[in-house]
Amino acid sequence: MMVTDPVERAVIEAIDIDGLLAFLGDLVAIPSLDGASGEVAAQEYVAAFLERLGCKVDVWEIDFDELRRHPAFSAEVERKRGLGVVGVGGLGNGPTLIFNGHVDVVPAGDESLWRFPPWQATIADGYVYGRGALDMKGGLACAIFAAQAIRDAGVQLRGRLLIQSVIGEEDGGCGTLATVLRGHTGDGAIVVEPTELRIAPAQAGALNFRLMVPGAAAHGCVREEGISAIEKFMPLYRALTDLEAIRNAAARLRDDPISQLYRRYSLPYALCIGVVRAGEWASTVAETLVAEGRYGVAVGEDLEAARRMLEEAVARAAQADPWLREHPPRVEWWGGQFAPASIPADHPLVQTTAAAFADTTNAPAILEGMTYGADMRLLVNEGRTPTILFGPGDVRNAHRPNERIAIADLRIATQTLALTALRFCGIA
Amino acid sequence: MMVTDPVERAVIEAIDIDGLLAFLGDLVAIPSLDGASGEVAAQEYVAAFLERLGCKVDVWEIDFDELRRHPAFSAEVERKRGLGVVGVGGLGNGPTLIFNGHVDVVPAGDESLWRFPPWQATIADGYVYGRGALDMKGGLACAIFAAQAIRDAGVQLRGRLLIQSVIGEEDGGCGTLATVLRGHTGDGAIVVEPTELRIAPAQAGALNFRLMVPGAAAHGCVREEGISAIEKFMPLYRALTDLEAIRNAAARLRDDPISQLYRRYSLPYALCIGVVRAGEWASTVAETLVAEGRYGVAVGEDLEAARRMLEEAVARAAQADPWLREHPPRVEWWGGQFAPASIPADHPLVQTTAAAFADTTNAPAILEGMTYGADMRLLVNEGRTPTILFGPGDVRNAHRPNERIAIADLRIATQTLALTALRFCGIA
Numbered sequence: 010m011m012v013t014d015p016v017e018r019a020v021i022e023a024i025d026i027d028g029l030l031a032f033l034g035d036l037v038a039i040p041s042l043d044g045a046s047g048e049v050a051a052q053e054y055v056a057a058f059l060e061r062l063g064c065k066v067d068v069w070e071i072d073f074d075e076l077r078r079h080p081a082f083s084a085e086v087e088r089k090r091g092l093g094v095v096g097v098g099g100l101g102n103g104p105t106l107i108f109n110g111h112v113d114v115v116p117a118g119d120e121s122l123w124r125f126p127p128w129q130a131t132i133a134d135g136y137v138y139g140r141g142a143l144d145m146k147g148g149l150a151c152a153i154f155a156a157q158a159i160r161d162a163g164v165q166l167r168g169r170l171l172i173q174s175v176i177g178e179e180d181g182g183c184g185t186l187a188t189v190l191r192g193h194t195g196d197g198a199i200v201v202e203p204t205e206l207r208i209a210p211a212q213a214g215a216l217n218f219r220l221m222v223p224g225a226a227a228h229g230c231v232r233e234e235g236i237s238a239i240e241k242f243m244p245l246y247r248a249l250t251d252l253e254a255i256r257n258a259a260a261r262l263r264d265d266p267i268s269q270l271y272r273r274y275s276l277p278y279a280l281c282i283g284v285v286r287a288g289e290w291a292s293t294v295a296e297t298l299v300a301e302g303r304y305g306v307a308v309g310e311d312l313e314a315a316r317r318m319l320e321e322a323v324a325r326a327a328q329a330d331p332w333l334r335e336h337p338p339r340v341e342w343w344g345g346q347f348a349p350a351s352i353p354a355d356h357p358l359v360q361t362t363a364a365a366f367a368d369t370t371n372a373p374a375i376l377e378g379m380t381y382g383a384d385m386r387l388l389v390n391e392g393r394t395p396t397i398l399f400g401p402g403d404v405r406n407a408h409r410p411n412e413r414i415a416i417a418d419l420r421i422a423t424q425t426l427a428l429t430a431l432r433f434c435g436i437a
Numbered sequence: 438m439m440v441t442d443p444v445e446r447a448v449i450e451a452i453d454i455d456g457l458l459a460f461l462g463d464l465v466a467i468p469s470l471d472g473a474s475g476e477v478a479a480q481e482y483v484a485a486f487l488e489r490l491g492c493k494v495d496v497w498e499i500d501f502d503e504l505r506r507h508p509a510f511s512a513e514v515e516r517k518r519g520l521g522v523v524g525v526g527g528l529g530n531g532p533t534l535i536f537n538g539h540v541d542v543v544p545a546g547d548e549s550l551w552r553f554p555p556w557q558a559t560i561a562d563g564y565v566y567g568r569g570a571l572d573m574k575g576g577l578a579c580a581i582f583a584a585q586a587i588r589d590a591g592v593q594l595r596g597r598l599l600i601q602s603v604i605g606e607e608d609g610g611c612g613t614l615a616t617v618l619r620g621h622t623g624d625g626a627i628v629v630e631p632t633e634l635r636i637a638p639a640q641a642g643a644l645n646f647r648l649m650v651p652g653a654a655a656h657g658c659v660r661e662e663g664i665s666a667i668e669k670f671m672p673l674y675r676a677l678t679d680l681e682a683i684r685n686a687a688a689r690l691r692d693d694p695i696s697q698l699y700r701r702y703s704l705p706y707a708l709c710i711g712v713v714r715a716g717e718w719a720s721t722v723a724e725t726l727v728a729e730g731r732y733g734v735a736v737g738e739d740l741e742a743a744r745r746m747l748e749e750a751v752a753r754a755a756q757a758d759p760w761l762r763e764h765p766p767r768v769e770w771w772g773g774q775f776a777p778a779s780i781p782a783d784h785p786l787v788q789t790t791a792a793a794f795a796d797t798t799n800a801p802a803i804l805e806g807m808t809y810g811a812d813m814r815l816l817v818n819e820g821r822t823p824t825i826l827f828g829p830g831d832v833r834n835a836h837r838p839n840e841r842i843a844i845a846d847l848r849i850a851t852q853t854l855a856l857t858a859l860r861f862c863g864i865a
Contacts, residue, residue, distance in 0.1 A: 118654065118717060118724070215658065217719050226546070226837040229709030229731040230643065230809035234833050239713055243671065274659075281657030283723055284716040285667055289546060291645050291711045291772065292731035293836050296546075298713070303657040303720035344719065381658035405662050408721045409654035 011368045012428065016164060016436060020427050021369075023158040026420055030137065032058065033150040033419075034130035036112065037139035043113045043180045044086030051112040052092040055149070055174040062157055064096030064172070071176075071187045079190065081391050083181030085217070085344030091184065094174040095193050098156055103168030103435040105195030107394065108156075108426060109185060109384060110149030111178035114141035115408050122410035136413040144407035147414040148201030148400035148422065149174060155426035168434030171195060178384050181345040185384035189392035197358035197395050197433055198388045199426065203402035203414070206366065206421055207377045210359050210397050211267050213278060214306030214349035215382030216316065219299060219341040220245060220282075220323065222333075226296040235294030236332050239287050242298045245338060246282065248326035249302075252319060253280035260307055267308045267351050270378035277380045278305030280319075305380060308349040316342060347382025350389040350396070358395050358433065365428035366399075369421055379404075399425070439796045440856065444592055444864060448855050449797075451589040454848055457582040458565065460486065461847075462558035464540065464574045465567035471541045471608045472514030479540040480520035483577070483602040490585055492524030492600065499604075499615045507618065509819050511609030513645070513772035519612065522602040523621045526584055531596030531863040533623030535822065536584075536854060537613060537812060538577030539606035542569035543836050550838035564841040572835035575842040576629030576828035576850065577602060583854035596862030599623060606812050609773045613812035617820035625786035625823050625861055626816045627854065631830035631842070634794065634849055635805045638787050638825050639695050641706060642734030642777035643810030644744065647727060647769040648673060648710075648751065650761075654724035663722030664760050667715050670726045673766060674710065676754035677730075680747065681708035688735055695736045695779050698806035705808050706733030708747075733808060736777040744770060775810025778817040778824070786823050786861065793856035794827075797849055807832075827853070 012018055041051035056068045071091040076082055117127035117140050125131035127140040137147065152172055159166065171193055175184030202209075222242045227235025257276050260268065271277040282302035288295030306315045320340050327333035352359070354376055363374035379398050388396040401418035440446055469479035484496045499519040504510055527533075545555035545568050553559035555568040565575065580600055587594065599621055603612030630637075650670045655663025685704050688696060699705040710730035716723030734743045748768050755761035780787070782804055791802035807826050816824040829846035 115718060115721070118721075122724075213658070215720065219719075228809065228832055228836040229711055230641070230707055230733065230807075231704075231833055232707040232709040233704050235837075237710070239674070239710055243674070246667070246671070276659075276661050279658055279660040281660040281720060281722055282665070282667055282716075283657055283719045283721045285713055285723070285726070286715075288710075288712040288729075290543065290836070291647075291729035292643065292709060293543075293546075293711045294709055295711055295713070301716075301719035305658065379658075381656060404656055405659055408656040408718065409663075409724075 011371055017428055017431055019162040020158050020164055020431060021424050023161040024154060024423050024427065025157065029150050029154040029419060029423065033137060033142065033146055036146045037130040037141055038128060040128050041112045041114055042116060043177060044088045048113050048176045049090050049092055052094050052174060052176060055112060056094045058153065059096030059172060063160060064098050067095045069093045076183060076187055079186060081186055081387060082183060083346040084177060084183045085180040091176050093184065093187050093191060095188060096172040097169060099166030099169040099434055100437050101169045104433055105169040105171060106430055106433045107171045107173055107195045107198035108152035109173040109175065109198055109200045109388065110145050110152055111175045111184060112146065113176050113179050115179050118410060124411050135416050137416060138411060138413045140412055143203050143402040143412050143414040145202055145400065147402055147419055148203065151401060151419055151422040151426055152201050155423050155430060158427050159430060165437040166430065166434040167437045170430050170434055175384065182384045182387050185387045186391060189387055194392040194394045199362065200383055200385045200396060200398050201400035202383050202398045203400050203404045203407060204379060204398050205403050206401060206418060207375045208359060208362050208397055208399050209377055209379040210354050210356065211270050211308045211351035211378035212349060212383050212385045212398060213308060213378065213380045214312065215345060215347040216304045216306060216342060217344040218304055218319065219301050219343055221339040222298040223336045224294060224296045227294045229292030229294060232294050238295045238298035241330065241333055242300065244326050244330060245323055248322045249280055252322040266354055267378065270376060273377060274380055278307055279380065280304050306349055308351045308378065310349065312348055345382060348386045348390060350386035352389065352395045356395050359397060361433050362397060362399055362429045365432060366425045368428060369424040439799055445856055445859060447590040448586050448592055448859060449852050451586040452582060452851050452855065453585065457578050457847060457851065461565060461570065461574055461578040465558040465569055466556060468556050469540045469542055470544060471605060472516045476541050476604045477518050477520055480522050480602060480604060483540060484522045486581065487524030487600060491588060492526050495523045497521045504611060504615055507614060509614055509815060510611060511774040512605060512611045513608035519604050521612065521615050521619060523616060524600040525597060527594035527597040527862055528865050529597045532861055533597040533599060534858055534861045535599040535601055535623045535626035536580035537601040537603065537626055537628045537816065538573055538580055539603045539612060540574065540577065541604050541607050543607050546838060552839050563844050565844060566839060566841045568840055571631050571830040571840050571842040573630055573828065575830055575847055576631065579829060579847055579850040579854055580629050583851050583858060586855050587858060593865040594858065594862040595865045598858050598862055603812065610812045610815050613815045614819060617815055622820040622822045627790065628811055628813045628824060628826050629828035630811050630826045631828050631832045631835060632807060632826050633831050634829060634846060635803045636787060636790050636825055636827050637805055637807040638782050638784065639698050639736045639779035639806035640777060640811050640813045640826060641736060641806065641808045642740065643773060643775040644732045644734060644770060645772040646732055646747065647729050647771055649767040650726040651764045652722060652724045655722045657720030657722060660722050666723045666726035669758065669761055670728065672754050672758060673751055676750045677708055680750040694782055695806065698804060701805060702808055706735055707808065708732050734777055736779045736806065738777065740776055773810060776814045776818060778814035780817065780823045784823050787825055789861050790825060790827055790857045793860060794853045796856060797852040
């Protein structure tokens with residue numbers, strides 16, 4: 010640790026890792042699936058915790074009828090209720106920094122594939138296991154315990170520190186949009202997504218799509234009298250795989266500063282078909298197939314142009330098939346529609362966070378673009394708030410069985426966030 | 438009509454087509470889906486009708502606990518109740534002929550694709566529309582109204598005529614198995630499946646299978662870190678398509694009398710994958726894929742050898758893929774397991790039915806093998822009863838929207854069945 014300033018040292022020493030793990034455990038135990046009642050319960054839990062921390066806390070019912078009219082609104086799930094939660098600390102005479110984290114999580118999937126029950130936090134091998142431990146209740150815990158350490162060390166921030174706890178990130182970002190539109194913006198924001206503690210001034214876009222492939226039913230014993238939607242899906246799948254290869258090869262040829270942040274990835278703009286549903290009866294030729302996927306979009310790429318490129322790839326493949334030419338497959342854009350976003354790599358927020366990380370770890374910070382869609386785009390594009398992604402854990406462990414986060418990462422992230430707040434907001 | 442015998446003419450003139458259509462309409466209106474309460478209701482309706490016809494009727498509760506222990510038992514659906522129904526007419530001093538028809542039907546599928554409501558019979562363009570009208574309540578109606586015509590003409594059969602109304606044909610044939618095991622066998626049987634009025638002394642086998650393909654989940658943004666079960670399904674699908682081609686090419690090379698009955702089909706032994714389910718979330722790499730299909734088996738082919746051939750094709754394709762080699766896909770055999778069956782084309786039952794058809798229509802009967810699995814196998818293999826498939830309608834209209842049967846076919850089938858009964862059982 011290269012931190013010599015006594016105030017900074019006091020804050021770092023005040024970090025309560027045991028408390029952080031207990032808080033994270035409580036939060037993992039609330040199954041805050043998108044649109045389910047746990048999403049509200051998790052927000053109520055965080056709001057109460059922030060109150061006890063001595064923050065001014067803004068808690069409000071999100072008006073979805075209103076929100077849905079905004080052009081950046083995107084959601085896959087119908088919600089009856091949703092809460093916004095923002096805790097505010099500091100005096101407000103200096104710059105405003107935001108820590109943003111979401112409480113919503115994806116489903117647990119096949120629970121038999123989990124080493125430990127997904128809906129309780131289990132500590133093993135230096136990791137916290139559980140659905141949401143990584144994505145991203147862990148990061149949110151770091152943000153809150155960084156703020157608690159500042160308070161516990163008796164430090165008053167000159168600027169303001171906002172802790173935004175949001176819902177709906179996994180299904181399109183409605184919570185952060187509502188928070189930004191309520192006026193909770195700032196001079197800088199850190200979305201505490203699992204970046205492996207790398208600093209990401211860029212976030213790729215990700216668009217959900219649905220592909221509907223028509224067939225014609227027939228008894229399986231005369232299958233040649235029908236048209237299998239499963240069979241007809243194959244060339245379309247190949248066309249999408251080819252499109253992904255072409256787009257990523259083209260991206261590798263670009264040499265601008267943002268593109269350089271994506272050098273590490275073999276497929277920065279992945280096209281993933283995650284769901285396929287076809288047919289109803291083993292011995293009936295499948296008359297429809299529905300595939301759902303996510304489509305990666307490069308920073309700076311126009312969303313409409315990207316959508317058109319996919320639609321054209323599907324249409325071209327359909328033209329090559331006599332049945333599909335007459336019965337064209339349809340493409341729908343639904344659910345998460347994540348625009349890309351970026352800020353300059355030399356922005357003060359980036360520099361401050363990088364230095365805080367380096368001082369915490371005695372290792373240089375790594376700057377990198379992230380390939381997943383996240384709420385950064387809403388803070389940058391709608392909230393006009395320079396934003397980075399920075400947080401503990403490896404996204405490779407997200408959205409799968411045995412989701413987990415290293416306790417060592419939680420410690421480094423909390424220290425880095427605390428130092429960044431002290432330096433970005435200033436001390437009163 | 439080349440029928441000159443006055444008794445035969447009297448029977449044919451006694452056929453009540455209006456009554457047949459009314460009976461068929463009543464039966465279509467009972468949604469006798471496999472395992473649903475309508476299956477029992479349809480059997481009760483048929484039993485009451487046979488009683489009024491003056492048959493001795495055997496109605497019994499099927500003991501599924503007992504039946505399940507039989508090696509030929511096969512069912513996809515758990516049933517609480519099932520009825521057996523057999524009506525018996527004639528004196529019993531001559532040969533016994535069986536008419537066998539099932540009352541169970543497959544689901545209606547997407548009802549919006551139907552011209553008319555599936556659960557009521559609608560007459561249009563010379564057809565009766567409705568789920569089950571063709572497969573095979575229409576054929577059952579012909580069998581019953583052939584018997585009614587014999588009674589109405591005042592003719593007493595020397596042998597016995599059994600009308601077997603059965604359940605569970607679509608999901609594996611439990612009803613006919615129960616009927617045969619109760620001792621209702623004979624010297625000949627006609628299963629009134631929709632054969633387009635062709636006479637089928639052979640029935641292919643059909644085996645339901647399930648293919649489970651493993652993948653590994655990952656966030657869609659790093660899809661290359663996961664293994665898509667959808668991607669891994671592709672070479673297995675190709676392997677199964679190739680297997681189908683090879684098996685059917687080999688069948689075309691065979692020149693025995695039974696193989697000749699399958700000359701008309703491009704794919705007599707079709708392999709159809711009807712259902713695919715993969716993944717749970719658009720932006721998560723699919724960690725499992727389940728495909729369900731039916732696998733055609735040639736007459737005379739050993740079932741175990743056929744199953745092994747499919748399992749080996751899957752295993753070979755898996756060997757060619759590094760992931761599948763380490764994570765082998767699994768094949769399960771479930772639900773309908775229909776053995777093939779045949780009788781010699783020169784059997785007296787075939788000849789009698791062919792002559793009856795020719796006399797009815799002034800056209801030669803066409804002998805052909807059927808590619809679908811049906812209850813014939815249980816009568817032949819378990820009941821030791823020489824059996825053919827012969828009935829009205831085209832199987833291409835089965836298991837799909839707008840199922841229908843031509844009224845002209847119903848008339849010819851009823852006449853042919855009546856003449857066959859008179860000639861096979863003899864007149865007292």
